[in-house]
Amino acid sequence: MARVTYAYGVDVRRFRWLNQSMTAQTLMRALELRWTVVAEELMREELQAPEGAVALPFLQEIVRITELLRLTLPTVRLLSPSARGWPLVTPLGNARSSDDWLVIDARRLAALAPPQRAFLLAQGLGHIQCGHAALFMAHFVSARDHRAHAALHLLMRPLSRIAAFSADRAGLLAAGEFAPAAQMLALSAQELPPWYPRLATLPERRRALEEFDRSRVVARIRSSRRFAQDNPSVTVLVEQLMHRQTPDALPEANTAATADTADTAAPASAPEFTAGYAVPADAWPLARCDQRLTQRLGIL
Amino acid sequence: MPNADLSPSDLASTLHDRARELADIARQLGLPQLGEHILADTDRRLDRAQLRVLVLGEIKQGKSTLINAILGEALLPSGVTPTTGAVVQIVHADELGRFLVAPDGQRSNLEPEVFAKLARGKQDFVGSLLLTTPSPHLPPGVELIDTPGINDLARFRSLISRGELPRGDAIILVLDATQVLKLTEVAFLRDALVALGGTDDTGATLLLALNRIDLVPEADRPSLVDHIHRELTAVLPGAVEVFQTDARGASKQPGSESFGAREVARLRARLLALAGTTRTVLPTRTRASLERSVDLLLHHTAIEARALRLEAAALQTELAAVREAFSQQHLDLDHIEATISAGRAQIALSCHTNLVDFRAELQASILAQLDRSDLRSTADLLPGAIQDALLHFTYHEVERLRLALEQLTRDAIHTCGEQAQRRLAETMLNLGFRGPAVHLEPPSVGVEAGTLAVGIAGTAIMYFGNIVAGMLVTIAAPLATMYLRERSVRELRDAARKTVPHALTRTFSDLEATLLRAVDANVAGLREYIILAHNQLGAHLQALLERAASFTPALPAANLSQEPVSISLPQEPASAVAPPDPRRTALAELRTLEQRLEQLRSELSHLAPTPEPA
Numbered sequence: 001m002a003r004v005t006y007a008y009g010v011d012v013r014r015f016r017w018l019n020q021s022m023t024a025q026t027l028m029r030a031l032e033l034r035w036t037v038v039a040e041e042l043m044r045e046e047l048q049a050p051e052g053a054v055a056l057p058f059l060q061e062i063v064r065i066t067e068l069l070r071l072t073l074p075t076v077r078l079l080s081p082s083a084r085g086w087p088l089v090t091p092l093g094n095a096r097s098s099d100d101w102l103v104i105d106a107r108r109l110a111a112l113a114p115p116q117r118a119f120l121l122a123q124g125l126g127h128i129q130c131g132h133a134a135l136f137m138a139h140f141v142s143a144r145d146h147r148a149h150a151a152l153h154l155l156m157r158p159l160s161r162i163a164a165f166s167a168d169r170a171g172l173l174a175a176g177e178f179a180p181a182a183q184m185l186a187l188s189a190q191e192l193p194p195w196y197p198r199l200a201t202l203p204e205r206r207r208a209l210e211e212f213d214r215s216r217v218v219a220r221i222r223s224s225r226r227f228a229q230d231n232p233s234v235t236v237l238v239e240q241l242m243h244r245q246t247p248d249a250l251p252e253a254n255t256a257a258t259a260d261t262a263d264t265a266a267p268a269s270a271p272e273f274t275a276g277y278a279v280p281a282d283a284w285p286l287a288r289c290d291q292r293l294t295q296r297l298g299i300l
Numbered sequence: 301m302p303n304a305d306l307s308p309s310d311l312a313s314t315l316h317d318r319a320r321e322l323a324d325i326a327r328q329l330g331l332p333q334l335g336e337h338i339l340a341d342t343d344r345r346l347d348r349a350q351l352r353v354l355v356l357g358e359i360k361q362g363k364s365t366l367i368n369a370i371l372g373e374a375l376l377p378s379g380v381t382p383t384t385g386a387v388v389q390i391v392h393a394d395e396l397g398r399f400l401v402a403p404d405g406q407r408s409n410l411e412p413e414v415f416a417k418l419a420r421g422k423q424d425f426v427g428s429l430l431l432t433t434p435s436p437h438l439p440p441g442v443e444l445i446d447t448p449g450i451n452d453l454a455r456f457r458s459l460i461s462r463g464e465l466p467r468g469d470a471i472i473l474v475l476d477a478t479q480v481l482k483l484t485e486v487a488f489l490r491d492a493l494v495a496l497g498g499t500d501d502t503g504a505t506l507l508l509a510l511n512r513i514d515l516v517p518e519a520d521r522p523s524l525v526d527h528i529h530r531e532l533t534a535v536l537p538g539a540v541e542v543f544q545t546d547a548r549g550a551s552k553q554p555g556s557e558s559f560g561a562r563e564v565a566r567l568r569a570r571l572l573a574l575a576g577t578t579r580t581v582l583p584t585r586t587r588a589s590l591e592r593s594v595d596l597l598l599h600h601t602a603i604e605a606r607a608l609r610l611e612a613a614a615l616q617t618e619l620a621a622v623r624e625a626f627s628q629q630h631l632d633l634d635h636i637e638a639t640i641s642a643g644r645a646q647i648a649l650s651c652h653t654n655l656v657d658f659r660a661e662l663q664a665s666i667l668a669q670l671d672r673s674d675l676r677s678t679a680d681l682l683p684g685a686i687q688d689a690l691l692h693f694t695y696h697e698v699e700r701l702r703l704a705l706e707q708l709t710r711d712a713i714h715t716c717g718e719q720a721q722r723r724l725a726e727t728m729l730n731l732g733f734r735g736p737a738v739h740l741e742p743p744s745v746g747v748e749a750g751t752l753a754v755g756i757a758g759t760a761i762m763y764f765g766n767i768v769a770g771m772l773v774t775i776a777a778p779l780a781t782m783y784l785r786e787r788s789v790r791e792l793r794d795a796a797r798k799t800v801p802h803a804l805t806r807t808f809s810d811l812e813a814t815l816l817r818a819v820d821a822n823v824a825g826l827r828e829y830i831i832l833a834h835n836q837l838g839a840h841l842q843a844l845l846e847r848a849a850s851f852t853p854a855l856p857a858a859n860l861s862q863e864p865v866s867i868s869l870p871q872e873p874a875s876a877v878a879p880p881d882p883r884r885t886a887l888a889e890l891r892t893l894e895q896r897l898e899q900l901r902s903e904l905s906h907l908a909p910t911p912e913p914a
Contacts, residue, residue, distance in 0.1 A: 026752050030745045039739070050733050059729050075735025096680045099736050 010294070011162050015131040018159060019095050028095035031138045035094055038141055039101075046083035047103060050076045058106055058121075065122045065174045068221075071129045074102040081107075085193045089124035092140060093133030100128045112184075119175035119184040126170025132163045135197055143195030153198060160197040164205050165293060169212050173221050178213045185209060204296070211289045219283040306907065308583065312346045314907060315586045318900060322593050325893055329600055330847040331840055338593050341467055345582040345589075350391075351442050351574060354464055356492070357474030358485065359449025362511045362547045366474055367446050369550035369564045370571065371435045376446055377416040378551075386421050386429055387464060390444040393432030402427045421448065437568050439575035450488055463835035465495035466592055469585045470505035470574060472567070477510045477544065480524060481531050487637075490535050494831045497592050499538060503584030505574060506540065509567065513544040513560045543567045587907050594901045596832040599825070600844055601894045602717035607848035608887045615852055619845040621714040626838020636712045636830060643708035644823045651701065651815055658693050659808045662686070666738075666800050675743065675789045678796065683736040690737050694811065698724045701815060705822050712826060715841055720822050727818040737807035740796050743788040751784045851886045 018024045043049075050059055055078060066073055074093075079086055088108055093100035102124050109117050127133060135156060142152045153160075168185060175181040189202045199205070212218060306314060319342035323335030344350045355363045364376040367390065375396075376388065389401075398415035399407040403426065410418070410429075418425055438444065445464060465471075471492055475485060489506075496504040508528065516524060525542050532540055545567060546560020553561070574581070607615060666686060670678065702720050709716035758777030762770045833840050 022748075022752060026745065026748045029742045029748055032742050033745065036739055036741050049735075050730050052730075053726075055730060055733075056726055059733055062733075063729075073732060076733040094742075096742075098680055098683050099739065101735065 011130060011166050014159050014162065015135070019097060019131050019134060025095065028134060028138065031141045032094050032096075034141045035137050039099075043077075046080055046086075047077040048080050050078055054078070054106060058104060058109065061117065062102070062121055062125070065118060065125060069122060069125070069129075069170055069173060071125050071170075074100045074125065074128050077101050077103045079103065079105045079107075087188065087192060087196070089120045089188075090136065091124045091127040091133045092137050093128065094137060095134035097128075097131060097133065100133045102128060113180060115175040115177055115180035116184050119171040119181045120188060122174030123167045123171035123184075123188065126167035127163070129170070130163070130166045132167065135159055135163055139195050139197045149195070156197065161200050162297065163197070164199040165208050168205055168209050172209055172212060172218065176222065176225060178210070181209065181213075182206060200297075207296075208289075208293050211284070211292055214284045215286050215289050216279050216283040217286055219279040223279060308579070311583050311907060315346060315583060315590065316342060318590055318904060319586075321896075321900065322590060322597065325597055325897065326593075328889075328893065329597065329604060330843040331600065334593075334596075334836065334840065337467070338590070341589055342586055345469070345586045349441055349578050349582060351469045351578050351582060351585075352445060352467060353442055353470045353472060353571065353574070354445045354447060354468040355472045355474060356447055356450060356464075356488075357509075358451045358476075358482075361449070361474040361476050363449075363474045364446055365551055366472070366509055366511060366545060366547035366564070366567075367444055369545070369547040369554075369561075370437055370444070370568050371433060372437050372554050373433075373435065374551060375431055375433060377419055386419055386425075386448065388419050388429045388431055388446040390431045390433060390438065390446065392435070392438045392440040392442075394434055395432065396434060397430075397432040399430040399432070400425060400427050401430050419446075437571075439572050441575040441578045442571055451484060465492055466589070466832055466834070468496065469503065469581070470507065471496070472507045472509050474509045474511050477513045477516045477524065480510065481528060486531065486535060489532070491827075491831050493536065494828055495592070497588040499536065501584070502588035503581040504588065505581075506536065507567070507570065508540055508542045509547075510542055510544045511547050513563065514546040514549055514558065518559070541570070543570070587904055591901060591904050592832060594897050594904065595828065598894065598897050598901075599717065599719070599829040599832070600840060601890055601897065602719045602722070603715060603841065604717075604844045604848055605887065605890055605894075606716065606718045606721075607845050608851060608883050608890065610848070610852070612849075612852045615845065615849050618715045619842070619849060622838065622841045622845060625714045626842065633830075637827075639711050640708065640823060640826060643704075643711060644819065647701065647704045647708065647819055648816055650704070651697065651819070652812060654697055654700070655808050655812050659804055662689060662693075663801060663804055665689075666804075667797065670793050670796050675785065675792060678789070678792050679740055679742050682796070683738050683740055686738045687736040690807070690811075691732060694728065694731055694815075697815065698728050701819060705819065708823070709826055713830065713837065713841065715845060719825055723818050723822050723825075727814060731811070731814065738800055738803040740792065740799060743792045747784050747788040747791065751781050751788070754780045754784065848886075851882045853882075 018028065055076070058078075059076065062073070062076065065071070074091075083105075086103065086105060088105050090103040091100065092103060102121075104121070104124070109120065112120070127136070138152060138156065139149070142149045168181075171184065172178065172181045175184070185206060186202060189199075189205070200208075319338050323338045326332065326335035326338065344352070355367055357363050362378075364378040368374045368376055368378060371390070375390070398410045398412060400410055400418065401407050407430065415429065415431075417423055419429055445468070447464060473485070473489065473492070475481065492506070493499065496502060496506075498504070499506055510524070510528070513521065521544060525544070528542060529540060543563045543566060544560065545563045546558060547564060549556055549558055550561040550564040607618070610618070666682070669682065673682065702724050705720035705724075706716045709720070754777050758773045761773045765773070830837060
């Protein structure tokens, strides 16, 4: 996914170095040795494995997103009711990518509209796919020692400042529309725990997302969604008929989500963009998005 | 509708709407009678404010005698031999009357002798028996239901009694004080609670009448009641109201002041108190009863969904099996319960054996692999490989469990639904997200750093040192690196050998518990289905399978004498649209019904009346 959406980006190259080079591995293993202990503590105190009916809708949503973006399934952990100070979705894992966790706050996520939820989950999955879980783990584990944590922030700065963009792109593709994605982007940058890596600033990330919103990749995903909407399966047809007969029965969350997305498809939606199933001619190639972003970040 | 606090009138109106919707869904599934029951019960509770009190118990426990004692007059036949063979409804009215109520609601008067004959089950009849009484002891808002013994040798009679369970609002379970709480009674109590939806937040009331208390010495009575409370703790966690009655004594001498007679009076007062709470209790009961109807309909849709995916021949075979099994309305609950219990035990045992075997195989294979693999494959690939092997095995085990559970369901009710498949699919989904079963710690940082330092030092000396030092390093650096790497691998292997057996024990124990939870949930669902559908089970299953068969195209009869089949081009133009497959459409409609039922369950669970102002 990262190769497709952020081709030739430094993100993938840098994290491949972090996760595979011998020098970086030596440093990371010092943290990873502690991660094994921390992970066991977390499972005792703050996290729980997905069990029962509560986890089911989230797992199904994660399966849907992984199929859409062709990602691998992570290990999922739910925050227990007593856990405090966690973001809505947190990727964690070892540097070998052999045990990647997606920690989700099911209670708060359930209160969001479906596209907003999809953005956050896909953002987390995107981080894992790009190998960022080790970055989050390193910050999480080192947070118990202030000096080590400050040093790690400094050492990891070249990695953490470029880590957000690919994940944000994955989020936008899963959310489908820009407005909910932008809302959640702002939310995901707020009230972060002290241990959290210092990712790129919100204006930088928002601008990169706006540019990506104009790309052919997003246009292709949108047109395939439109096609699916205009050519629904039998199940969907019957459901629509039912709702037409009883309009009051439409769930509130769906109504809100539809209204949200209808209001705010704006930034990239030229009239001809929404007309057919074809990708509009004026959609940007992905290379243009990448070029603008890398120039702005000054990473070449 | 999240957490809707409604006024009583709005709540009643909403409940009526939901009942109509459920009845409509039942009709769409080809079960109009179930729909009528749902509507009738809702009307009784909400419009007529009638609380139905079922008097249940094994044969010859004195159920009819207790009702006579409560009413203060001997209106029901009672005697030495089993006397009640039919359900009798007793309601308050201005005049004493005995009626046969036809299915269309038409009442016909019965002479006392004829009524007694019908109530004893000596003569077959169509409809139900109704007794009206002006007795001041029976409040207008309460109707008492006298039933045959739940263990009556005539199975049909016991079925009638159990079939009343889902429609009751309160239950008086009559026990014999001299042989209290037999296993069959505890099992029945468990079924009753399933049928009522429990007693927490459902408005249902459970009263125990410990009859013939006069035959128990006074000193033993407190310990007897303690024994009941203790035995029922597992089944019924809350406090149970026990009445130590002497129905015969109270019936013969209505003014008696004996302990047993006073307890009958206390039970009577409890019924009066219940009648005073109908305004608050009955909407709650309606909601709980509708929730149970939703559960039943969801079981039906799962049966129908599978039937719609069956081939015509298989469907006809199952339909024939169901018709044959239920043709006489014989639902042998004891046999079904024994089948389910034996089947569950067999499934659990084979699951345990398979897990133990696979665990031994996996552990041996991991330990063998450890001796061969290098650092990278042990630390990076082995945990994932173990996880993959475990999930691969679990997929097969879950498939085996699905087949076993479906066979168990077929053994019990001669057909089965999609419940096992769905429940196990959910379990697998959860298991797939649990992550690697074994966590291998990476090799120590010191060894890793040493390997790196040797490499850097060797390179530096090669560049900046003299030739001798360079030659020494050329030989020493790779040797040192090899030594350190070998040590690193050894450490990792030792750690893995220590970790793997414990991790596998924990993992397989969790896995077995998870799979058994799914099996138990499925078995509990099957029991719930049988309890809720009960004496209508055969009729419902036939109706569902017949409906599925009506969408299934029949196979053309094989006729070898016909002309040989020739391949010809289609007559219709290529652009012609094929007619939609009726089964596919029916299945899509069924999915929609299921979604609506799930929504209804959620809406019903959030319905709560606004407390009335004092």
